Amino acid sequence: MKKFFFILPVILSLACQQTKTGSDSMGTKVSSSDTHSFSQPQNAVVKHLDLDINVDFKSQVISGKASWQIENIAKAEEIVFDTRQLLIEKVSLGDDEKETSFSLGDSVQYLGKALKVRIESNTERVTIYYRTSKDAAALQWLNPQQTAGKKQPFLFTQSQAILARTWIPCQDSPGIRFTYNATVSVPKELMAVMGAENPQEKNAEGKYRFRQPHPIPSYLMALAVGDVAFKAIDQRSGVYAEPVTLQKAAYEFADMGKMITAAENLYGPYKWGRYDVLVLPPSFPFGGMENPMLTFATPTVIAGDRSLVSLIAHELAHSWSGNLVTNATWNDFWLNEGFTVYFERRIVEAVYGKDEAVMQEVLGSQDLHSTLEDLGPTSPDTRLKADFTGRDPDEGVSDIAYEKGFAFIRSIEETVGREKLDAFLKEYFQSHAFQSVTTEEFIAYLEEHLIKGDKSLEQKLDLKNWIYKPGLPANALNIESGKFQAIDALLEKFKTSGDVSTLSNVNRSTNELLYLIRHLPEDISAPQLTAIDKEFEFTQSGNSEIQAAWYMLAIRKEYKPAYPQIEKFLTEVGRRKFLLPLYKEMIKTPAGKVWAKKIYSNARPNYHSVAYHSIDELLPGR
Ligand code: BES
Ligand code: ZN
Numbered sequence: 001m002k003k004f005f006f007i008l009p010v011i012l013s014l015a016c017q018q019t020k021t022g023s024d025s026m027g028t029k030v031s032s033s034d035t036h037s038f039s040q041p042q043n044a045v046v047k048h049l050d051l052d053i054n055v056d057f058k059s060q061v062i063s064g065k066a067s068w069q070i071e072n073i074a075k076a077e078e079i080v081f082d083t084r085q086l087l088i089e090k091v092s093l094g095d096d097e098k099e100t101s102f103s104l105g106d107s108v109q110y111l112g113k114a115l116k117v118r119i120e121s122n123t124e125r126v127t128i129y130y131r132t133s134k135d136a137a138a139l140q141w142l143n144p145q146q147t148a149g150k151k152q153p154f155l156f157t158q159s160q161a162i163l164a165r166t167w168i169p170c171q172d173s174p175g176i177r178f179t180y181n182a183t184v185s186v187p188k189e190l191m192a193v194m195g196a197e198n199p200q201e202k203n204a205e206g207k208y209r210f211r212q213p214h215p216i217p218s219y220l221m222a223l224a225v226g227d228v229a230f231k232a233i234d235q236r237s238g239v240y241a242e243p244v245t246l247q248k249a250a251y252e253f254a255d256m257g258k259m260i261t262a263a264e265n266l267y268g269p270y271k272w273g274r275y276d277v278l279v280l281p282p283s284f285p286f287g288g289m290e291n292p293m294l295t296f297a298t299p300t301v302i303a304g305d306r307s308l309v310s311l312i313a314h315e316l317a318h319s320w321s322g323n324l325v326t327n328a329t330w331n332d333f334w335l336n337e338g339f340t341v342y343f344e345r346r347i348v349e350a351v352y353g354k355d356e357a358v359m360q361e362v363l364g365s366q367d368l369h370s371t372l373e374d375l376g377p378t379s380p381d382t383r384l385k386a387d388f389t390g391r392d393p394d395e396g397v398s399d400i401a402y403e404k405g406f407a408f409i410r411s412i413e414e415t416v417g418r419e420k421l422d423a424f425l426k427e428y429f430q431s432h433a434f435q436s437v438t439t440e441e442f443i444a445y446l447e448e449h450l451i452k453g454d455k456s457l458e459q460k461l462d463l464k465n466w467i468y469k470p471g472l473p474a475n476a477l478n479i480e481s482g483k484f485q486a487i488d489a490l491l492e493k494f495k496t497s498g499d500v501s502t503l504s505n506v507n508r509s510t511n512e513l514l515y516l517i518r519h520l521p522e523d524i525s526a527p528q529l530t531a532i533d534k535e536f537e538f539t540q541s542g543n544s545e546i547q548a549a550w551y552m553l554a555i556r557k558e559y560k561p562a563y564p565q566i567e568k569f570l571t572e573v574g575r576r577k578f579l580l581p582l583y584k585e586m587i588k589t590p591a592g593k594v595w596a597k598k599i600y601s602n603a604r605p606n607y608h609s610v611a612y613h614s615i616d617e618l619l620p621g622r
Helices: 002-015 243-252 256-267 310-317 330-352 354-375 399-416 418-431 439-451 455-461 463-468 482-497 500-505 510-518 526-536 544-556 560-572 576-586 590-606 609-618
Strands: 021-023 029-031 045-056 061-071 078-083 086-093 102-104 113-118 125-132 139-142 154-157 177-185 191-194 207-217 223-226 229-234 237-241 275-279 294-297 325-327 435-437
Touching: 078 125, 086 102, 113 125, 177 191, 191 207, 229 243, 229 256, 237 243, 237 256, 243 275, 256 275, 256 310, 256 330, 256 418, 275 310, 294 310, 310 330, 325 330, 330 354, 330 399, 330 439, 354 399, 354 482, 354 510, 399 418, 399 455, 399 463, 418 439, 435 439, 439 455, 439 463, 455 463, 482 500, 482 510, 500 526, 510 544, 526 560, 544 560, 544 576, 560 576, 560 590, 576 590, 576 609, 590 609
Parallel strands: 045 177, 237 275, 275 294, 325 435
Antiparallel strands: 021 029, 045 061, 061 125, 078 113, 086 125, 102 113, 139 154, 154 223, 177 207, 191 223, 229 237
16 A cells, blocks of 8 residues: 555656657657656757766765756757756856756656756756765765775765666666766775776876767766776776775686677677776675676676676677667666677677577576566566556566567577578667667567568567567477586486485586576475585585575575575675575565564665665565
């Protein structure tokens, strides 16, 4: 009931919004079909941002000005921006900064407040003076204790999906693109980096200048400030990390150059100049975030053996699917993630071989099946084209966009063959570069360039079923991995003999160990778990994926020897993908719930808002 009252104003405000389309002076289509933004780009739209901000760690506030070059398409009297948790101090127009009036709309859950600025028919620049608030959802301010080096504080942003508006007043829709320049002042012991052209060294004044020459959507605005250093991997790629993490990170990501080349061989030139990765402190809520030119990554992918670097392949792939060709609204999110997972696995295949890619495909397909089971195969949330209207799009992130999206493209590959699909995708990225695309536009493009009126192909592909219907269509592939079949055979022996030593022949690669953990029999006994742990040292593993999988089982089976490590993991790591399933598993029993609350009350200050918002819903009244 409580929820409904929150949602009601959203529904009301969105019900009045219809798609309105216009074109800017370059003929680029602008429409306002995004139900997660207040902006009215068909009337007045942003083109370029000059950002000048100061980052103050003492007050945990970013303050300064966002000066927007705009195009007043409809000669409108106002331009609308998105804001949330921002304090707007003053707004001016033009290069001579003539003060103008503005108003803030009512606050709507998740969406924040519309900022309506009075403009003139010939207005080309709107400058907004503002400051963030202490609890800005995009920002995580870490004290030195929460970093790897423990000496300096750290700040990072996470703007996707609709959090950019909590640190920059902007038209916060993935359908709107702009270029930017930024000047960022920080304490002089720290370095600032952005999703843009970056410095490689600290400077004495603590003032950093950035340039993003390509038009990007607001969710790709990103900033990190901390004691970070840079190490090159090759001419156009490298890693940023805290000094104590830098060498390990550079070792782990040594194949980045090869990945970029593999990606280019598949789908055309990398258009962004450099590709670097920033390794964040462990509270980073995602595995990775594809900020342009500078992927943000969790340190939990540093396993020491490069076995989790498909995450880098994924974020790199977004440089095409996502950053170059962008989902027009969050309901089209599968266009970003489904293509990216497909592309990621093609990069993995090119750099690490077919076996590796197939194993990841099978593990992903298992994730998809368990998500379908959780949501129910007829749930509307299992459709590729989603409807997050009235909800926070961040909460709608599930394996559907990723793995059902992948399965769809994989089934197209199977039907038309690689050669045709690759040529089609290359052309799709090329022809839509620096544009945003709706699901419907994609379908039309695919019909025109791949199906070309071939009725039997159209029937085989079953597009509409894949995209608009829940569940999994009949032509979804069933992929087998020879490596995993070998484990199945050993598991069969184990099930009949009960003897853990039959498992000692399992290969010790990360994928194979994950497969093993996931397929241990449900009725496994405590002594068997102990023996398996002794054989494989899962509880003490330094590989976060293995830890997360093993800890799930340990919680389900109440395998107490793992409990201290589980507590440590939940307290140090802030990656939502690991936290949510573990807490969900814990709260299934009364004792587990007490335990979960105890850990959570201690760990919550270490989590970013996107992580703790999701967990707050699981553990209300902590
Ligand atoms: N862009 C996403 C992260 C994201 C999605 C942030 C939706 C906010 C809202 C990123 O590319 C991603 O998918 N990350 C995955 C890793 C990947 C290997 C599947 C993650 O963080 O787990
Ligand atoms: Zn992604």
